[in-house]
Amino acid sequence: MKGRFGEDSRLAGWIRRLRSARGSRPYLRDCVIVSLAVAPTGVTFGVVADAAGFDLARIVVMSALVFTGASQFAAVGVINDGGSGGAAVGSALLLAARNALYGPVMRRALPASVPARLGAAHFVIDETTAISTAQTSRRHAAGAFWFSGIILWLVWNLCSVAGALLGAVLGTPETWGLDAAFPAILVALLAPHVRTAAGRTAALAAAAVALGVVPVTGAGVPVLVSVAAVAPALWVRSHRRESPPETDESRSRTSEPPAASGPEGAEPGATP
Amino acid sequence: MIALVAGSYGLKALGTSNLGGRVERRLGAAVALLPAALFAALIVIMTFEDAGTLTLDARAAGVAAGGVAVWRKAPLVLVVAVAMAVTAGVRALT
Numbered sequence: 001m002k003g004r005f006g007e008d009s010r011l012a013g014w015i016r017r018l019r020s021a022r023g024s025r026p027y028l029r030d031c032v033i034v035s036l037a038v039a040p041t042g043v044t045f046g047v048v049a050d051a052a053g054f055d056l057a058r059i060v061v062m063s064a065l066v067f068t069g070a071s072q073f074a075a076v077g078v079i080n081d082g083g084s085g086g087a088a089v090g091s092a093l094l095l096a097a098r099n100a101l102y103g104p105v106m107r108r109a110l111p112a113s114v115p116a117r118l119g120a121a122h123f124v125i126d127e128t129t130a131i132s133t134a135q136t137s138r139r140h141a142a143g144a145f146w147f148s149g150i151i152l153w154l155v156w157n158l159c160s161v162a163g164a165l166l167g168a169v170l171g172t173p174e175t176w177g178l179d180a181a182f183p184a185i186l187v188a189l190l191a192p193h194v195r196t197a198a199g200r201t202a203a204l205a206a207a208a209v210a211l212g213v214v215p216v217t218g219a220g221v222p223v224l225v226s227v228a229a230v231a232p233a234l235w236v237r238s239h240r241r242e243s244p245p246e247t248d249e250s251r252s253r254t255s256e257p258p259a260a261s262g263p264e265g266a267e268p269g270a271t272p
Numbered sequence: 273m274i275a276l277v278a279g280s281y282g283l284k285a286l287g288t289s290n291l292g293g294r295v296e297r298r299l300g301a302a303v304a305l306l307p308a309a310l311f312a313a314l315i316v317i318m319t320f321e322d323a324g325t326l327t328l329d330a331r332a333a334g335v336a337a338g339g340v341a342v343w344r345k346a347p348l349v350l351v352v353a354v355a356m357a358v359t360a361g362v363r364a365l366t
Binding site for chain 1: 273275276277279280281283284285286287288289292293295296301302303304306307309310311312313314315316317318319320321323324325326330331334335338341347348349352354355356357358359360361363
């Protein structure tokens with residue numbers, strides 16, 4: 001009886017601590033929501049990577065050490081389409097380049113010492129940037145960064161392994177339409193990027209370039225060539241800026257990277 | 273795989289280093305537009321490419337259905353489920 005009472009009071013203590021934590025850690029709710037959005041994406045990654053012929057060990061290494069969902073999907077997708085390893089790495093790294101833009105905005109949340117900062121760098125991704133930059137104080141920004149980074153890393157890895165095991169059970173990917181899952185996920189990832197005129201220009205031009213180049217080069221290379229589409233998009237961006245502000249323009253200005261491409265990344269359907 | 277791991281970490285670390293701010297000022301606008309271009313290119317390749325040529329098959333129907341789901345603000349799981357179901361359905365019928 002006494003033991004039970006003790007347990008109860010311990011439980012009450014936990015609840016009290018959790019309640020007060022909501023005040024001292026206002027980002028906990030955001031972390032949970034984003035984790036819930038990332039979990040199915042992780043499972044999907046495991047399933048499609050398995051379908052593309054990646055073994056469990058490579059899926060584990062990739063999720064643990066690359067830890068950038070969009071790049072992982074791109075790399076696996078290019079390999080699945082019969083592209084070369086170089087083309088896969090090339091497209092993945094071009095996508096990962098945006099993580100370099102998050103560093104400067106994340107400055108206040110990152111540790112000052114160089115070794116600690118190098119460790120923290122691994123967790124600088126869409127979601128952690130979104131949650132951390134949404135905090136009002138420096139202390140919360142740092143707490144939110146570490147908490148979301150570690151939680152998301154755990155969720156992402158556990159779910160990719162679960163997906164890989166699930167994929168092995170599913171068998172022939174074509175019967176289930178799994179080959180359409182790849183591009184469908186990318187449509188969801190593309191959505192927040194085409195809200196601006198420049199983003200739409202980049203997307204349309206890149207699609208046209210890729211379709212034009214495919215018959216000549218085969219899979220993999222067209223994706224790299226499509227980077228040229230950024231040039232007309234940059235022109236649209238600078239051109240638009242000179243015109244008088246309109247709704248679309250003010251929107252593109254506020255959603256300028258990296259401050260807001262972070263929050264966009266936190267929408268359901270985003271990946272680390 | 274090593275190149276992928278090293279490269280993706282290197283880019284994150286570059287951002288957190290003192291060089292980060294300079295890189296952002298110089299290339300920020302271009303890098304921010306890269307995902308739009310790359311995702312769009314990957315989508316059309318994965319939807320229409322087959323053994324080096326362009327084809328129209330069940331994938332196009334599935335991806336279009338997935339696109340509608342994205343437009344209707346459906347969660348990712350539903351987007352993927354719709355795309356897979358339509359593709360598998362069209363494939364089974366044709």
